[in-house]
Amino acid sequence: xxxxxxxxxxxxxxxxxxxxxxxxxxxxxxxxxxxxxxxxxxxxxxxxxxxxxxxxxxxxxxxxxxxxxxxxxxxxxxxxxxxxxxxxxxxxxxxxxxxxxxxxxxxxxxxxxxxxxxxxxxxxxxxxxxx
Amino acid sequence: xxxxxxxxxxxxxxxxxxxxxxxxxxxxxxxxxxxxxxxxxxxxxxxxxxxxxxxxxxxxxxxxxxxxxxxxxxxxxxxxxxxxxxxxxxxxxxxxxxxxxxxxxxxxxxxxxxxxxxxxxxxxxxxxxxxxxxxxxxxxxxxxxxxxxxxxxxxxxxxxxxxxxxxxxxxxxxxxxxxxxxxxxxxxxxxxxxxxxxxxxxxxxxxxxxxxxxxxxxxxxxxxxxxxxxxxxxxxxxxxxxxxxxxxxxxxxxxxxxxxxxxxxxxxxxxxxxxxxxxxxxxxxxxxxxxxxxxxxxxxxxxxxxxxxxxxxxxxxxxxxxxxxxxxxxxxxxxxxxxxxxxxxxxxxxxxxxxxxxxxxxxxxxxxxxxxxxxxxxxxxxxxxxxxxxxxxxxx
Amino acid sequence: xxxxxxxxxxxxxxxxxxxxxxxxxxxxxxxxxxxxxxxxxxxxxxxxxxxxxxxxxxxxxxxxxxxxxxxxxxxxxxxxxxxxxxxxxxxxxxxxxxxxxxxxxxxxxxxxxxx
Numbered sequence: 001x002x003x004x005x006x007x008x009x010x011x012x013x014x015x016x017x018x019x020x021x022x023x024x025x026x027x028x029x030x031x032x033x034x035x036x037x038x039x040x041x042x043x044x045x046x047x048x049x050x051x052x053x054x055x056x057x058x059x060x061x062x063x064x065x066x067x068x069x070x071x072x073x074x075x076x077x078x079x080x081x082x083x084x085x086x087x088x089x090x091x092x093x094x095x096x097x098x099x100x101x102x103x104x105x106x107x108x109x110x111x112x113x114x115x116x117x118x119x120x121x122x123x124x125x126x127x128x129x130x131x
Numbered sequence: 132x133x134x135x136x137x138x139x140x141x142x143x144x145x146x147x148x149x150x151x152x153x154x155x156x157x158x159x160x161x162x163x164x165x166x167x168x169x170x171x172x173x174x175x176x177x178x179x180x181x182x183x184x185x186x187x188x189x190x191x192x193x194x195x196x197x198x199x200x201x202x203x204x205x206x207x208x209x210x211x212x213x214x215x216x217x218x219x220x221x222x223x224x225x226x227x228x229x230x231x232x233x234x235x236x237x238x239x240x241x242x243x244x245x246x247x248x249x250x251x252x253x254x255x256x257x258x259x260x261x262x263x264x265x266x267x268x269x270x271x272x273x274x275x276x277x278x279x280x281x282x283x284x285x286x287x288x289x290x291x292x293x294x295x296x297x298x299x300x301x302x303x304x305x306x307x308x309x310x311x312x313x314x315x316x317x318x319x320x321x322x323x324x325x326x327x328x329x330x331x332x333x334x335x336x337x338x339x340x341x342x343x344x345x346x347x348x349x350x351x352x353x354x355x356x357x358x359x360x361x362x363x364x365x366x367x368x369x370x371x372x373x374x375x376x377x378x379x380x381x382x383x384x385x386x387x388x389x390x391x392x393x394x395x396x397x398x399x400x401x402x403x404x405x406x407x408x409x410x411x412x413x414x415x416x417x418x419x420x421x422x423x424x425x426x427x428x429x430x431x432x433x434x435x436x437x438x439x440x441x442x443x444x445x446x447x448x449x450x451x452x453x454x455x456x457x458x459x460x461x462x463x464x465x466x467x468x469x470x471x472x473x474x475x476x477x478x479x480x481x482x483x484x485x486x487x488x489x490x491x492x493x494x495x496x497x498x499x500x501x502x503x504x505x506x507x508x509x510x511x512x513x514x515x516x517x518x519x520x521x522x523x524x525x526x527x
Numbered sequence: 528x529x530x531x532x533x534x535x536x537x538x539x540x541x542x543x544x545x546x547x548x549x550x551x552x553x554x555x556x557x558x559x560x561x562x563x564x565x566x567x568x569x570x571x572x573x574x575x576x577x578x579x580x581x582x583x584x585x586x587x588x589x590x591x592x593x594x595x596x597x598x599x600x601x602x603x604x605x606x607x608x609x610x611x612x613x614x615x616x617x618x619x620x621x622x623x624x625x626x627x628x629x630x631x632x633x634x635x636x637x638x639x640x641x642x
Contacts, residue, residue, distance in 0.1 A: 056155060056156040056157070056268070057156045058155060058275070058276055059276035059277060060276045060281060060310075063276045064291070069283065069290075073283075077283070078254075078283060079254075079273070079278065079282040080143045081152055081153030091155065092152055093159050093163070094156030094158070094159030120281070122268050122306035122309050160549070231614070266544060266545070269546060269547060302542060302616060362614075366616070430611070449638060450603040450606065450631075451601070451606065453606045453610045453611055453614065454607050454638070455610050458638055474631055478635065478639065
């Protein structure tokens with residue numbers, strides 16, 4: 001079970017389980033597992049996924065982000081375009097684009113499971129891997 | 132640059148490396164596509180040069196028995212002023228889209244019959260924020276994030292979930308309604324007049340169809356609350372605008388509640404204020420009668436077949452008016468001034484290509500809350516609304 | 528056959544509003560539960576009629592559409608069916624139909640014939 005958790009947290013990769021790849025009798029399971037971990041590749045390291053087709057650039061996520069409020073109180077933190085060079089994300093061509101995910105509170109070993117951006121997206125365009 | 136896709140007139144839009152930054156999708160589409168599908172000068176379906184099209188327009192207006200000028204909500208204040216001069220010269224009708232949009236609300240504000248404020252003040256001070264009959268998510272995407280609800284303000288430092296109380300009133304659970312979660316309320320309304328009545332009753336401590344006493348209690352906690360009203364409110368009142376004004380008056384005896392129209396075309400309020408400065412009316416004006424009246428609204432003039440020629444600027448009536456009005460368009464001579472090929476350009480006798488205000492042409496516009504902005508275009512077109520209307524005025 | 532057709536006609540509450548999808552085609556966004564009850568699926572074409580006028584719309588499903596009805600985006604199509612009394616919201620009849628959705632040209636032709 002612990003391997004499974006490490007897999008989801010991106011601490012280990014499928015390739016780390018050698019028998020899975022080397023032993024022919026695990027072929028079916030390997031294919032299934034590869035399908036299941038596909039979304040992990042799409043998500044950022046904080047597990048944040050943006051469904052672009054649902055995003056209309058309303059900017060709610062940008063202004064509610066506690067990191068933006070702290071780091072850019074006169075720009076992104078107050079609903080204006082970011083004035084710092086490294087916002088977590090911003091609206092480009094009408095859609096949310098992630099720029100610096102490592103600044104997000106969900107990132108790294110001391111992560112906080114902050115969900116403010118998702119909670120204030122009116123169309124559920126933002127989701128997290130943990131569901 | 133300042134985005135001119137809607138009346139929010141966001142001034143933090145930038146274009147960097149070919150990317151449009153900070154504008155919402157509506158703004159992005161408006162800014163990135165301005166070179167597409169441009170109108171060409173036409174007379175009776177044949178392409179001509181701009182000067183010939185303008186001459187043809189002047190001839191049509193000179194020989195008209197009952198002309199009208201219509202549109203202008205995406206034109207700058209400078210262009211709107213010239214249009215008013217043309218209407219004065221022709222002694223004819225002039226109207227914009229506000230006569231079937233939120234004109235009466237703007238008029239009540241300009242006449243100081245209802246209290247209003249600015250979006251900046253809302254951001255800094257508002258506690259209860261009501262969206263009544265409007266879904267800003269689609270019509271004004273950045274309204275909540277840039278101005279009214281989410282940003283911390285000078286007196287609202289603790290942010291939206293503690294320092295704001297959101298109320299969304301709509302006939303369905305819209306995207307905006309979904310945001311009414313903590314410290315908020317969604318009212319699914321099927322009769323706005325009954326909701327107005329419920330508020331009036333609640334002020335007297337009586338129960339009504341809708342539960343609104345809690346909203347009034349929240350308002351009492353603060354010295355600044357605001358209602359943004361949209362088309363759902365306007366049409367929900369079924370013509371009884373006075374009932375809404377009376378409600379605002381009564382609520383204000385109890386707690387401060389300001390009103391700002393939620394939003395509309397980029398410079399609709401500019402037209403209202405420009406015409407108001409000239410003749411003390413916001414729309415539906417007749418220079419020959421020297422009066423404003425609902426019967427002088429462009430849609431009414433069409434329905435009653437009272438005009439034979441129309442100078443249409445920056446609007447697409449065959450697409451944007453109900454059939455009872457658009458069905459009468461074939462009966463008149465139409466001069467269309469527009470930067471883009473629209474459905475109306477297919478049926479207009481004269482088409483004069485113009486420029487996109489705010490993108491290729493500068494000037495002044497008025498935001499939904501009355502704040503004036505000076506546009507910062509990224510290109511320069513010679514033939515814009517001001518150029519065309521000036522030439523028409525000179526020719527008359 | 529006539530009786531069957533009448534059974535398949537449903538009254539819907541239509542709200543005229545903006546949606547994020549950009550389309551020049553006649554599209555109606557039905558509430559998913561309402562569509563299910565009427566036996567209408569995404570991609571179907573329906574005839575929407577009101578006050579003696581009718582147009583064909585392509586069906587899409589949208590969660591934020593009103594219960595018991597749908598949204599038609601502000602367009603030449605919504606304005607063909609609406610009048611100022613019911614500018615933003617009206618009741619209309621919906622039934623499953625054949626063929627393609629109406630085009631802007633279709634509506635313009637009807638309007639131009641009113642000379």
